[in-house]
Amino acid sequence: MRNRFFSTAAMLVAACMILTSCQGKEPETKEETVLTVNAKKAKKKELVLSETYVGKASAQAEVTIYPTASGEVLEVDVKLGDKVQEGQRLFKLDDDLH
Numbered sequence: 001m002r003n004r005f006f007s008t009a010a011m012l013v014a015a016c017m018i019l020t021s022c023q024g025k026e027p028e029t030k031e032e033t034v035l036t037v038n039a040k041k042a043k044k045k046e047l048v049l050s051e052t053y054v055g056k057a058s059a060q061a062e063v064t065i066y067p068t069a070s071g072e073v074l075e076v077d078v079k080l081g082d083k084v085q086e087g088q089r090l091f092k093l094d095d096d097l098h
Contacts, residue, residue: 069093 071093078090 065090067091067093069095071095 073091074094075092076090077092078084078088084090
């Protein structure tokens with residue numbers, strides 16, 4: 001008896017599920033979004049490999065250099081913007097005393 005009750009209940013549940021799923025409703029359609037785009041025909045032309053920009057650059061740190069000796073500069077061993085190391089000679093001074 002109990003087995004028959006569960007079988008009947010299971011069949012009723014299955015029938016309800018089938019009937020509710022087949023109600024004949026049309027599937028909901030989502031509204032389509034139409035985007036407007038501008039298109040241009042591709043043209044063959046020269047590729048620019050460099051760009052020029054206007055701006056201002058500044059150093060992260062600045063150092064003031066003072067000589068330990070005085071004299072006339074005979075040679076300059078570095079150019080503006082060169083990277084230098086501690087102890088590197090920057091100038092050669094005239095060591096002749098007048």
